[in-house]
Amino acid sequence: MQSYDVIIIGAGPAGMHAAHALASRGQHVALIDDNPAAGGQIWRGVNNKSIQPARAALESPHITTYYQTRVIATLASQQLLVENPRDAHLLHYRHLIIASGARELLLPVAGWTLPGVTGIGGLQALVKAGMPIANKRVVIAGTGPLIWPVAVFLRMHGAHIVAIAEQQSLPRLVRFGLHLARYPRKIWQAVGYAAQLIGVPFMADSHVIAITGTTQSTGVRIQRGDHQFQLTCDYVAIGHHLVPNLDIAQSLGCDTTPAAVTTTGLLATTIPHVYAIGEARGIGGLDCAIAEGHLVAAVICRDTSAITQWQQRVAHERQLATAIAATFATPATTPLADDTIVCRCEDVTHAQLQHARDWRTAKLQQRCGMGPCQGRICGAATQHLYGWGPDAVRPPLRPARVATLALLQTISTDVE
Template identity: 30%
Template sequence: MSGTVFDLAVVGAGPAGLSAAVVAAETGLRVALIDAGTQTGGQYWRHPDEHHLDAFAQPEHTGHHHWGHYRDLRDRLRRQVAAGRVDHRAGRQVWRTDGPGDAAAFLLRTTAVAGRDAVSPDERAIRARRVVLAPGAYDRQLPLPGWTLPGVMAAGGVQAMLKANQVRAGRRAVVAGTGPFLLSVAAGLARAGVEVVAVCEANALSRWAATPVRALQEPGKLLEGAGYAATFLRERIPLRTRSVVTRISGDGRVSHVTIGRVDAAGRVRLGSERTVEADLVALGWGFTPQLELVVGIGARTRVDVDGSLVAVVDDDQRTSVPGVYAAGEATGIGGAVQSCAEGELAALAAAIDAGFGVPSARARGLRRRIARGRRFAVGMHRASPIPAAWSTWLEDDTLVCRCEEVPVSAVRRTVGDLAADDARDVRVTARPGMGMCQGRVCGFALSCLVSEQTGRPAGSADLEPLVRRPVGTPIRVADIAALAPAAAPVAPADPDDPVAPAGVAPADLAALGKESS
C-alpha cells in the first residue's frame, strides 16, 4: 500500500470531507480519506461508539440535525470502502503536506492520534495527485476573569460530551457568548436534565432584522430556531440578550457567575451586574477555521466577515495551489449543510480536473446552493459579531494565554512599551500562543488585543503567522526519524555546524525549519 498513489486524498471526515470522499469515489476516483476521529462525522455528527451502542441510554442520533443525511453518507462510504475505491485511514492526523514536485503527487505525512498505536513507517506517508482539505474548525474563545477555572468549557466541548458520551458536564449551567450555536447547546443541556440558569447572548436579536433577506436564505435554520424556542419555553430557559458573563468565580471550580447587561459596543452598563450560582459555564463566540494545512501548503487566505482567516477558493472550491481544494469551515463558517455542498463540489472539481466526465447541471446546482448558504452566513456573522469593547471586561491579571500563563497586562505592555506592532511580535516577545495549543485557543483574542492597541485592523498577513506551523499537529519523535531513509548518520562539513540527527537528511530538516524564523 505504501507505493499507492491515490487520485485524491481527503483530509477530514466531517460533513465536508465525508461528502467529498463519497462523491469522488462514486465518480470513479481512487480516494484516501484521512481523519483524526475513529468514526466519521466530525464534530457536527459526533456520536457514541458504533460498536457499543447498547451501552448508551439514548439512540446515537440524539441531539442531531440532518442525521438521515449523515447515515446515507456513512452507508455510501462503507460501500466504497468495501469496493476498494476508498482507503479510510481513521485515527490519523496529517501534520504536513508537501507539494507534488517531480513526483507529480502530493505527499501527506501523517501520525497516529494520541492514545492510538503508532503506524508503520510505510503507512505514515500518503501520496495523492490531488488533495481536498476539509479540516473543520474549533471553538473561538475570549478570555475573561475566571475563565481558567474547572467547570468552564467551550460550548462545543459541552455539546461533544452530550453527543459522543451522553454525559452532562454539570448540573446548573450558564451558556454565554454570541450566535445561534448557543441555542443548540442550551437546548441539548436542558433535554439532558441540566438546569440552564441563563443563556447570555451578547447581541440584540434585532440585529437579524438588519439583514432579513439573508436570514431567509436558509429556511431550515428558521425551523431549527423554532424548535429551540419551543424547548426554551417548555424548559423555562431564560434568554438574556445584550448580556455577557463578566466574571467567573469559585474555590477550586466554578460556583458563581456574574452576568451584566451591555450596550451595543459591549460595555457593561453600570449597576446591571448580578451573580447566579452555577457549576458549569459554556462559552461560545463562534468558530475559528483550522487552517494549519491550508497555510502550510501555501494557499492564499483572506479575512472573512467574522474576522476569521479563511482559505480563498474559486467557484468550484479550488485554492490558489493547483491540485488543492478546500471545503467546509476552512472557507468560512457556514454550517453543516453548506459544508456538505462544498465538499461535494470540491470532489466534482477534482474529478473534472482528473479528466472524468461530470454532469454540469449537478455542479451548477451546488454552486447555487453554496452561494445561498454564504449569503446566510454573512447575515449570521453581521447579526452576531464579537462586541467591539469586549476587552473592557478584562482585568490586568486576566490570562490571555492559559498555556504560558500570559496576562493581558503583558500583552498591552509589549505593544505599548516595546513597540511590538503585530500579533507575531507580541507572541515571540511575551510568549502568548507559544504553549501546547500553539495559539489555537488564544490566537484570535491576541490578534484583537494587538489591533486595539495599535489601531490597525488585522489582515491576512497578520493572522497567517499565528497558524503557520511546519509541524501542524503534535507528533512522535519516530515520525521525524522516519523522514529519512535508513542511512549512516550525516556528518556536518564544519564541526561548528549543527549536527543532523542520525539518518535524517539535512534537506528534510531544512524543510521543517524554514518557516520557524
C-alpha cells in the same frame, strides 16, 4: 507510501460528502480526521438525516479512513506526513481537499481557566463523549448560532439551563432571523429550538465579565446595559462563534484571510490541486458544507452538469454564511483585568502582553502561543483582542513523536 487520487483532510459533513461523491465516481479516496470517528465536531454521534447516507457510504472499498490521525507536515511533491496513536504514514495525493472545519473562538475573561468552564460546542462534545450533565446548572454565554442547538441538546440530556446570555442585541438577532426566512429548513429548526427551550431565560445584550469560583466555576457575573448581576451555576459554556481551522491551508502556502481560505467559485485554492470546502471557506454551517462536498467532487471529476447544479446550491447557502458572519463574526471583547490569563498553555497574562508589538514578539518574549496548543486558542483570541495577525505556519503542525519525524529522512530532500 500509500497513494490516493484524492486525500480529504477532515471527516465532517463537508469531507464525508466529498468522499462519498468521489468514491461513487470511482475515485480512490483517503479521509483523514484527528477524531476517533467521522461526523465532525458538531454532528459526530448524532443521527442526522442529512448526513447519515454519507456516513454509511464511508464503508465503500474506494474510501480508506484514517481516524485519530493528525497531519504533522505538508510536504512538497504532494505528500502529507500523518500520525496516529500507533504509527505514522506518508500519504501521496493527486488532489487534496481541505475540509478542516472550524473551532470555537474562546475569548479570555476573568476566571475562564477554572475547571467547569468549557466552550459551547466543547460542552456538547464532552457530553456526547459520556460526561454526565443531568441536573447540572449550566449558563450558556457568548455569541453565535451554536448556542441554540447546544442548549436544546443539554436540556434533553437533563441539564438545568440557568440562562442563555447572548452578547448580540435583540434587533440584530431579529435581523438575522429574517435572513432565515429564505431557508425553510432553518426556520423550522429555529421554531423547534424555541419550543424546546420554553422556560429558559434568554438575555440579549448580555456580556460575561467574570466567572467566579476558586477551584471550579460556581457562578458567572453578567453585565447587561448599565447593571450587573450574578448567576449561580455548576458549569459555564462560553464561546464566541467559530473560526475556521486554517493552519493546514497556510502550511501548504494557500492564501487565506482571517475568516477563510481564499478560493475560486469552483473551490480551488491558490495552490494547484488543492481545494477548500465547508467551514474552511468561511463559517456557513451544515447545508453549505454538504453542497460544497458535492461540488468539489464534481469539479475534480469534471462532471459539468453536476458542477452547474451544485454551484447554484452553494451560492444560495453562502448567502446565509454572509448573514451569519455579519451577525456573529465580530464578538465584543470585555475589558480585561491585568491578571487575566490570555495564553492558557503558558499562563501569560493580559498585563504581560501590553508591551508586545505583535504575535511574534509575544511569542518570543512572553512564550504566548508557544505551549502544546500551538496558539490555537490564544492566537485567535489575540487577533480579536489586540489585532495581531498570524505568524508563518511551520511543521510540525501538532506535537509529534520523534519516530514520526524520522520518516521524513526517507524523503529529506523534499522537505520544505
